[in-house]
Structure formats: C-alpha cells, structure tokens
Amino acid sequence: xxxxxxxxxxxxxxxxxxxxxxxxxxxxxxxxxxxxxxxxxxxxxxxxxxxxxxxxxxxxxxxxxxxxxxxxxxxxxxxxxxxxxxxxxxxxxxxxxxxxxxxxxxxxxxxxxxxxxxxxxxxxxxxxxxxxxxxxxxxxxxxxxxxxxxxxxxxxxxxxxxxxxxxxxxxxxxxxxxxxxxxxxxxxxxxxxxxxxxxxxxxxxxxxxxxxxxxxxxxxxxxxxxxxxxxxxxxxxxxxxxxxxxxxxxxxxxxxxxxxxxxxxxxxxxxxxxxxxxxxxxxxxxxxxxxxxxxxxxxxxxxxxxxxxxxxxxxxxxxxxxxxxxxxxxxxxxxxxxxxxxxxxxxxxxxxxxxxxxxxxxxxxxxxxxxxxxxxxxxxxxxxxxxxxxxxxxxxxxxxxxxxxxxxxxxxxxxxxxxxxxxxxxxxxxxxxxxxxxxxxxxxxxxxxxxxxxxxxxxxxxxxxxxxxxxxxxxxxxxxxxxxxxxxxxxxxxxxxxxxxxxxxxxxxxxxxxxxxxxxxxxxxxxxxxxxxxxxxxxxxxxxxxxxxxxxxxxxxxxxxxxxxxxxxxxxxxxxxxxxxxxxxxxxxxxxxxxxxxxxxxxxxxxxxxxxxxxxxxxxxxxxxxxxxxxxxxxxxxxxxxxxxxxxxxxxxxxxxxxxxxxxxxxxxxxxxxxxxxxxxxxxxxxxxxxxxxxxxxxxxxxxxxxxxxxxxxxxxxxxxxxxxxxxxxxxxxxxxxxxxxxxxxxxxxxxxxxxxxxxxxxxxxxxxxxxxxxxxxxxxxxxxxxxxxxxxxxxxxxxxxxxxxxxxxxxxxxxxxxxxxxx
Numbered sequence: 001x002x003x004x005x006x007x008x009x010x011x012x013x014x015x016x017x018x019x020x021x022x023x024x025x026x027x028x029x030x031x032x033x034x035x036x037x038x039x040x041x042x043x044x045x046x047x048x049x050x051x052x053x054x055x056x057x058x059x060x061x062x063x064x065x066x067x068x069x070x071x072x073x074x075x076x077x078x079x080x081x082x083x084x085x086x087x088x089x090x091x092x093x094x095x096x097x098x099x100x101x102x103x104x105x106x107x108x109x110x111x112x113x114x115x116x117x118x119x120x121x122x123x124x125x126x127x128x129x130x131x132x133x134x135x136x137x138x139x140x141x142x143x144x145x146x147x148x149x150x151x152x153x154x155x156x157x158x159x160x161x162x163x164x165x166x167x168x169x170x171x172x173x174x175x176x177x178x179x180x181x182x183x184x185x186x187x188x189x190x191x192x193x194x195x196x197x198x199x200x201x202x203x204x205x206x207x208x209x210x211x212x213x214x215x216x217x218x219x220x221x222x223x224x225x226x227x228x229x230x231x232x233x234x235x236x237x238x239x240x241x242x243x244x245x246x247x248x249x250x251x252x253x254x255x256x257x258x259x260x261x262x263x264x265x266x267x268x269x270x271x272x273x274x275x276x277x278x279x280x281x282x283x284x285x286x287x288x289x290x291x292x293x294x295x296x297x298x299x300x301x302x303x304x305x306x307x308x309x310x311x312x313x314x315x316x317x318x319x320x321x322x323x324x325x326x327x328x329x330x331x332x333x334x335x336x337x338x339x340x341x342x343x344x345x346x347x348x349x350x351x352x353x354x355x356x357x358x359x360x361x362x363x364x365x366x367x368x369x370x371x372x373x374x375x376x377x378x379x380x381x382x383x384x385x386x387x388x389x390x391x392x393x394x395x396x397x398x399x400x401x402x403x404x405x406x407x408x409x410x411x412x413x414x415x416x417x418x419x420x421x422x423x424x425x426x427x428x429x430x431x432x433x434x435x436x437x438x439x440x441x442x443x444x445x446x447x448x449x450x451x452x453x454x455x456x457x458x459x460x461x462x463x464x465x466x467x468x469x470x471x472x473x474x475x476x477x478x479x480x481x482x483x484x485x486x487x488x489x490x491x492x493x494x495x496x497x498x499x500x501x502x503x504x505x506x507x508x509x510x511x512x513x514x515x516x517x518x519x520x521x522x523x524x525x526x527x528x529x530x531x532x533x534x535x536x537x538x539x540x541x542x543x544x545x546x547x548x549x550x551x552x553x554x555x556x557x558x559x560x561x562x563x564x565x566x567x568x569x570x571x572x573x574x575x576x577x578x579x580x581x582x583x584x585x586x587x588x589x590x591x592x593x594x595x596x597x598x599x600x601x602x603x604x605x606x607x608x609x610x611x612x613x614x615x616x617x618x619x620x621x622x623x624x625x626x627x628x629x630x631x632x633x634x635x636x637x638x639x640x641x642x643x644x645x646x647x648x649x650x651x652x653x654x655x656x657x658x659x660x661x662x663x664x665x666x667x668x669x670x671x672x673x674x675x676x677x678x679x680x681x682x683x684x685x686x687x688x689x690x691x692x693x694x695x696x697x698x699x700x701x702x703x704x705x706x707x708x709x710x711x712x713x714x715x716x717x718x719x720x721x722x723x724x725x726x727x728x729x730x731x732x733x734x735x736x737x738x739x740x741x742x743x744x745x746x747x748x749x750x751x752x753x754x755x756x757x758x759x760x761x762x763x764x765x766x767x768x769x770x771x772x773x774x775x776x777x778x779x780x781x782x783x784x785x786x787x788x789x790x791x792x793x794x795x796x797x798x799x800x801x802x803x804x805x806x807x808x809x810x811x812x813x814x815x816x817x818x819x820x821x822x823x824x
Contacts, residue, residue: 082107154251176223192219303354435542520555590810690720750784
C-alpha cells in the first residue's frame with residue numbers, strides 16, 4: 001500500500017462490533033426470519049421503507065397479516081417449498097399497500113440440531129425498475145416484430161448462409177408460400193438462375209464491409225413456378241464484435257411495373273418502327289415549333305437529316321408554297337398548336353426541298369398533349385401526292401385481286417357468280433360453279449418450301465387459264481382453292497367435260513427445279529338453277545360436293561346432290577345426342593394395354609372414349625369426337641374423361657397394380673386458360689400419384705403454341721405428370737424442336753407401323769425417328785401393332801413399348817384388371 005499523504009483523511013468507521021447491525025440496517029433487501037407459524041422473529045429496518053411499519057412492531061405477527069392475502073398467495077408456492085426444507089425463490093408481483101411492485105425473493109430453510117426445519121430466512125429485493133426496463137424492451141421488440149410481420153412491404157431476415165431466419169406475411173403472399181415453408185428454403189432456391197450471381201456478389205460485398213447496403217432488381221420464383229419480379233433492398237446487422245448476424249431485406253413486388261415497362265418499351269419500339277416504315281413523312285416539334293425529330297421519309301422529302309434539323313424552326317425545314325401563284329404558305333402547325341386542334345393543309349401546295357426542287361404534298365397537323373391535356377409539341381404528317389391517283393388505282397386492284405396469282409379474289413366472287421347467273425337467265429341456260437381444291441398441297445410446301453409452293457400455284461393458275469378460252473370466270477378463293485364460274489351451259493355434261501380437262505391439265509403442271517409434281521385436283525360442282533338460285537347457296541353446295549369427293553379418298557369431281565346434305569344433318573343429330581350423353585351416363589372409358597417391347601408384360605394403359613346406349617355403340621369415336629371438338633363439348637367430356645381415368649388408375653394402384661394411364665387431350669382443352677388448374681384439381685381429388693398419369697398431345701398442339709405452351713408444359717412437368725407426343729411423324733415431324741419441350745415419350749403413328757415390313761422407305765424413316773428420339777432420351781411407343789413381324793421390327797429398332805391389336809384391344813376397366821392379374 002502506498003503511504004497516505006497529509007492531505008488525505010480517511011472517513012471515520014464504526015466500531016467493528018457494529019458491522020452486522022449496520023449491514024442489516026443498510027441493505028436494500030428485506031431481510032426477515034419466519035418461524036414455523038410464519039410469524040416474524042426478525043425484520044430489518046428496510047421493512048420500514050417498504051411497509052411504513054416499525055420492524056419492532058412486526059415481531060410475533062403472522063406474515064399473511066402483514067403483507068396481505070394477495071401477496072401471500074403470490075409467494076405461497078415458494079414458501080411451501082422452503083418450509084419443506086428446500087431452497088426456494090420467487091420472482092413476480094408484490095403489492096406495497098396500493099402500489100404494485102416487482103420483487104425477487106429467496107427463501108432459505110433454517111434447520112435445528114436434529115436437521116428439522118425450525119424457520120426460514122427471507123430476503124426480498126425490489127426489482128421494479130429492472131422489470132420496467134425489461135417490459136419496455138419486450139414491448140419494443142413486440143412493436144418491431146408486429147411492424148415487421150404486418151408491414152405492407154415484404155420483409156425478411158436471412159442468415160449469412162442464405163437461409164431464411166424470419167419472413168413476414170407480405171413476402172409469403174408475394175411468393176405463394178406459407179411461412180413455415182419459406183423458412184425451410186434459402187435464397188438460391190427462389191432466385192432465377194440468371195440473377196443469382198449478381199445477388200451473391202452484392203451479398204459478399206456486404207459481408208466484406210465494402211458497402212453498407214445494396215438495392216437490386218431480380219426475379220424470384222413463385223411457388224406455382226411463375227416468375228415474380230422484385231425490388232430488393234438489403235442491409236447487414238452485425239454483433240458488438242462486428243461479426244455478421246443476419247441480412248435485413250425489404251422486398252417489393254414490381255411485376256406489374258415490369259409489365260408496364262415492357263409494354264411501354266414495346267409501344268415505343270412499335271412507334272419507332274412505325275414511324276420509320278410508314279409511307280408518310282412525319283415531323284415533330286416542341287411547343288415553340290422547333291424540330292425534335294424527322295422520320296426517314298421526312299428526311300428524304302425535305303433534304304434535312306434529323307440531327308441537322310433538330311432545334312431549328314419549322315419554317316426553315318418545312319417550306320411551303322402555293323402551287324398556282326408561288327407565294328409562301330403559312331405553316332399549318334402554328335394554327336394547330338395555337339387553336340389546339342387538327343389543321344389540314346388547304347389547296348394545292350408545294351414542299352420545297354433543301355436543294356430547291358418542289359413536291360406536291362398533302363398535310364395534316366395536330367398538337368401533342370401530355371397526360372394532363374397540356375400541349376407539349378406538334379406533329380406534321382405529309383406525303384407526296386404526285387402518284388396518288390396511280391397508287392389509288394393500284395390499291396383498288398390489290399383489294400380485288402390475289403397478289404400471288406393476279407386472279408380476282410373472294411371479294412369479287414359474289415359479283416362474278418351474280419354476273420354468271422344474269423348471263424344464264426338472259427340466254428335461258430344453266431350456269432355452273434366449280435369449286436377446285438389441290439389434294440395434299442401442304443406436302444408441296446413441306447417438301448419444297450413455301451416459296452416453291454407459290455411458284456406451283458402460279459404455274460397451276462396458268463394451266464387453268466389455258467383450259468378456259470371463253471368467258472368463264474376464274475377466281476382464287478384462298479390457299480389452294482379456286483372457283484370457276486361457267487355462265488352458260490347447254491348441258492351439265494359440259495361442266496363434267498371441263499372438270500376432266502382441268503384435272504388432266506392440273507396433273508401436267510410443271511415448275512423448273514422441282515421434280516414431277518403430279519398435282520391432283522378435286523372439284524365439287526353445283527348447277528344453277530337446278531341446285532340453287534342464290535350465289536351463296538351455289539357456293540355452299542359446290543363445297544359440299546367437294547367434301548364428298550374428298551371423303552372418297554380419291555381425286556376427281558362430283559355434282560352436288562340433295563343426299564349430300566344428309567351428312568350435315570347426321571352431324572346435327574350427333575351433336576344433339578352428344579349433349580345428353582354425359583348426363584345420361586352413356587360415355588365410358590375403355591383401356592388398351594401398352595406392353596414392354598422386350599418381355600411383353602403390361603406396363604401401361606391408354607384410356608379411350610366409347611359411347612354406348614341401351615347396350616350398343618351409338619357412334620364411333622371417329623364420328624363423335626370431331627363434332628365434340630367443333631361444338632366445344634370436348635371441354636366437359638375431356639374433363640370427365642381425365643377425372644375417370646385418374647380415379648381408375650388410383651383404384652388399380654390400391655389393388656396393387658401401379659399402372660400408368662395415358663389420356664388424350666384435345667387442342668381446345670389444352671389451350672384453355674384453366675387447363676392446368678383442372679389437371680391439378682383432378683389429381684388432388686383422386687389422390688393419384690402424378691407420375692401415373694400421362695397426357696397424350698398432338699405435335700401441332702405442342703409445336704405451334706409458342707411461349708405460352710412451353711410454359712404450360714413446364715408447369716405440368718414440374719407437377720410430375722408425364723407428357724407424350726401422339727401420332728408422331730404425321731404433323732411437324734421436327735425432332736430438332738423436341739429439345740425445347742419437356743416431352744417424355746413419342747408415339748409412332750400407326751401409318752408408319754402399318755408399312756414398316758413391306759415398304760423399305762417407311763422402315764428407314766421409322767428407324768431413324770426411333771434412333772433420334774432415343775438419342776434425346778425420349779421413350780418411344782409404337783401404336784397400331786398388329787403382326788408379330790411388326791412387333792419384332794419395332795423391338796429391334798429400339799421401341800420401349802408397343803400397343804395394338806396384337807397385344808390387346810381396348811376393353812372395359814374390369815376386363816383390363818383381369819389382364820393385369822394374368823400378366824402379373
């Protein structure tokens with residue numbers, strides 16, 4: 001110890017014998033001793049400050065009488081434990097008269113020489129101030145988390161490893177997850193792969209202390225798979241030592257804003273492309289009529305480019321003169337802006353080019369407004385009218401004639417038919433309408449391209465013209481269809497003779513650079529006045545006759561007959577009956593087995609629709625399904641079929657047969673906006689594992705649907721449902737597209753299967769399709785297998801499954817289950 005300096009004086013201390021009393025008096029705790037009857041045997045002076053009672057007056061009084069029944073009940077459990085011989089403590093409310101306090105108490109049993117409890121020592125400390133601070137802190141935390149949880153903006157706390165620590169309701173709603181689901185995920189599982197690198201880099205910079213916070217626009221995935229655009233603001237919370245604790249993220253859904261921005265961008269792009277591509281010249285100005293832009297036509301007509309002209313007065317660039325007298329003409333845009341109205345250029349006016357030559361123009365001027373209606377500029381739209389008349393005549397011709405062949409188009413057809421009828425009436429003769437169609441012309445386009453197809457149509461037009469030396473009228477009705485009007489006939493035999501000539505000459509059509517075409521023509525004929533007297537009826541009857549020709553599967557010609565209308569009437573009968581088929585429970589599903597190509601065991605089933613009533617088949621699928629698709633009835637029927645197939649597959653699964661079931665989906669079903677929701681609902685309702693359902697789609701449905709179809713296919717695939725292309729090879733037949741779609745299997749069409757053992761080209765094409773499909777990891781299923789030879793060929797070529805009459809026809813569900821039992 002250092003020696004005391006003279007100036008240092010120690011305070012006087014009490015006699016050491018007073019220390020216990022001094023400590024007992026001065027301690028801030030309530031110290032007391034209670035005997036076995038809970039009577040005070042000792043109480044320190046602190047009781048005076050707490051209770052306002054002289055401690056001497058407490059001696060011999062019972063605890064309950066001093067502190068009151070409420071306080072006694074609050075500390076009762078701790079007292080009982082202490083009197084039972086155990087150290088006990090109590091923390092909670094105590095009442096000092098009418099004042100509520102918060103105390104921490106310790107109760108220590110006192111044992112006699114025999115080890116029995118003879119009393120207890122009590123020590124209570126007033127912790128009201130500490131409790132108040134704790135409550136304030138708790139309330140502050142509650143307010144924070146209430147604000148966090150119920151904030152309108154999305155909020156999330158994220159660990160440094162990217163896993164979610166806490167998320168609020170707005171984030172859950174934004175991404176479609178429940179809170180407990182999100183807490184099992186991390187940032188990477190929700191972030192679009194293309195945006196993850198930028199987010200991770202910024203997070204790393206935060207962790208490294210290189211920035212305090214960051215803001216980022218990124219894409220997250222909704223639970224249903226769609227993309228949600230978000231604006232993310234992130235900061236980092238560290239502990240007292242500077243170690244990172246968690247990220248605090250604010251999340252705003254900006255999907256709608258992004259959609260608006262994309263729409264605005266598209267509109268701007270469209271406006272720019274339109275201004276640059278339209279035939280009119282366009283000049284825009286500010287409110288003071290100084291140039292802000294010229295489109296390319298305006299640049300050409302004025303001699304000024306946009307950069308040079310920008311900021312110059314309109315009269316310097318757009319100089320107008322009267323064509324008759326040569327004096328200057330006031331710029332109409334000044335009047336348009338001044339009066340806030342559209343002003344056209346009056347009279348014959350010339351626009352003077354920068355280099356001095358003049359061009360006759362027509363002009364329209366108008367003010368440009370902002371969203372509040374204020375004039376913020378003006379626009380001039382003008383064009384060269386020196387060739388207006390020639391152009392007008394050309395446009396009239398173009399509206400009435402086919403641009404490819406030069407023939408009159410369908411807009412002129414009714415006039416032609418009317419003229420032919422009038423001519424026939426004057427001569428008291430018949431007239432005939434020939435409706436011509438090129439059989440399978442689509443193959444020409446597919447084999448040689450559309451440009452070659454156009455050349456073929458022009459060559460055929462020349463051939464047809466060569467067969468019509470008189471006053472017959474030839475029109476192009478559309479696509480590969482033509483109409484010939486014969487205004488006078490001595491007999492219907494003349495129409496038949498001309499049809500045969502047209503068919504023969506059509507077969508002789510030749511185009512340089514193309515192999516022999518052998519074009520086949522089918523022609524339907526209606527006769528005036530025998531079949532009809534109105535132009536529309538004549539055209540409709542000729543089309544009906546054409547359909548009859550094609551129904552025969554042969555090219556040629558046929559005259560219209562009244563019996564041909566029976567087909568239309570039959571179609572109406574099917575439609576009427578079909579509307580009642582579902583309510584009357586007349587529809588049923590049969591199941592055709594799919595077998596493993598190697599061992600022949602049943603590995604799947606295709607659900608096929610059948611229509612029975614009164615124990616017999618009403619109509620075949622080929623008869624009623626096209627009607628259902630044309631009338632929209634395929635939607636309720638398709639939904640019913642999907643539900644029935646899933647329920648049946650679940651029943652088989654419960655019986656121990658996990659057999660995948662495939663269901664055909666019509667284009668009308670697949671393109672419906674609610675298709676995925678229907679599919680999801682059916683799977684949930686049936687309880688079927690998604691992997692036991694396969695949807696069979698046509699090539700055209702998949703290949704021609706664009707981005708919307710791609711997105712739908714991906715959603716279905718994520719749901720676990722298998723996808724297959726039905727009748728593969730008869731549509732687009734483009735294997736290069738398959739890598740873009742999540743297709744599991746291809747079904748080789750029966751057209752190929754039928755001829756693979758008899759036609760070398762068919763066998764080669766089929767083998768190539770199978771090999772290429774397998775190289776893309778697609779299963780290959782062949783349908784329509786009817787002979788052992790076909791099955792052996794397909795098995796050797798690499799097909800994984802086979803289907804056809806060789807392995808079983810479609811049968812009711814009960815019979816199919818017997819087949820499963822026998823195959824097990």
